Amino acid sequence: MSKKKKTRYQDYVIKDGRLVGRFEEMYRDHTDPWHQSSREIFSSEKAVGINLIQRLQRNMYIQKAVELGCGFGEYTARIARTGLQTHGLDISETAIAKARERHAGMLSTGRLNFSVARFDDFDFLASYKPDIIVMPEITWYVLDDLAGFIQFLKEKLPDTFLLHMLMTYELGVQAYGKNYFTNLEEILLFFNMKYLESGKVNLITGGSRTWFLGTNNEQYYQKWLKEAEQ
Ligand SMILES: C[S@@+](CC[C@H](N)C(=O)[O-])C[C@H]1O[C@@H](n2cnc3c(N)ncnc32)[C@H](O)[C@@H]1O
Numbered sequence: 001m002s003k004k005k006k007t008r009y010q011d012y013v014i015k016d017g018r019l020v021g022r023f024e025e026m027y028r029d030h031t032d033p034w035h036q037s038s039r040e041i042f043s044s045e046k047a048v049g050i051n052l053i054q055r056l057q058r059n060m061y062i063q064k065a066v067e068l069g070c071g072f073g074e075y076t077a078r079i080a081r082t083g084l085q086t087h088g089l090d091i092s093e094t095a096i097a098k099a100r101e102r103h104a105g106m107l108s109t110g111r112l113n114f115s116v117a118r119f120d121d122f123d124f125l126a127s128y129k130p131d132i133i134v135m136p137e138i139t140w141y142v143l144d145d146l147a148g149f150i151q152f153l154k155e156k157l158p159d160t161f162l163l164h165m166l167m168t169y170e171l172g173v174q175a176y177g178k179n180y181f182t183n184l185e186e187i188l189l190f191f192n193m194k195y196l197e198s199g200k201v202n203l204i205t206g207g208s209r210t211w212f213l214g215t216n217n218e219q220y221y222q223k224w225l226k227e228a229e230q
Pocket residue numbers: 023024034036040068069070071072074075089090091092095117118119120136137138141142
């Protein structure tokens with residue numbers, strides 16, 4: 001009898017240039033999608049992100065962070081270890097249950113929390129008032145809701161920094177989301193913030209891991225600029 005072939009984790013997410021978005025099913029069927037626990041934790045832009053968070057702690061006195069699309073919470077826990085009060089959100093119940101299990105020790109300190117929620121849970125975000133929102137590798141899955149999220153940040157959380165990270169693909173490889181952006185420069189144009197830093201890491205397998213740290217607060221921008229010029 002032939003055994004049914006397991007669907008690749010990628011096919012639950014985006015297939016044939018279209019968003020599938022079956023994240024909960026994917027987490028039930030696969031133990032480490034995106035190699036979150038084995039490879040992703042070593043991605044270079046994530047280390048840059050921690051460095052930027054620590055700089056913001058020292059220079060801008062940030063205290064509270066939210067990670068959107070936190071998956072198993074590996075990065076959320078790293079952010080919490082910098083000393084920030086940190087809350088991870090993910091749409092998948094299974095991912096959040098595993099995040100709670102894996103980081104039970106830190107949860108008990110009260111410095112780290114996880115919730116099942118959409119990235120654009122504006123009620124939660126407005127009441128939690130994070131000093132920084134961290135958005136690693138979720139943007140391709142929320143493209144149609146991105147403009148509303150950017151508007152919400154400008155209007156309701158103008159003092160909140162945004163640390164954004166996203167894989168981009170070489171020309172001719174990307175099939176989905178090309179009408180939004182295809183590289184770092186286009187991502188920066190789309191988010192239309194004041195940028196304190198941005199950059200990318202080019203991968204041996206092709207494509208780049210991009211990041212930016214943005215603000216909508218002119219005073220924060222000027223303060224960062226002044227310190228950088230000293
Ligand atoms: C590529 S994983 C990134 C995990 C983690 N941030 C990291 O960088 O290792 C993308 C995550 O986004 C979550 N996600 C997708 N759409 C979402 C939405 N609309 N709201 C909240 N989470 C979402 C998925 O469940 C998945 O855990």
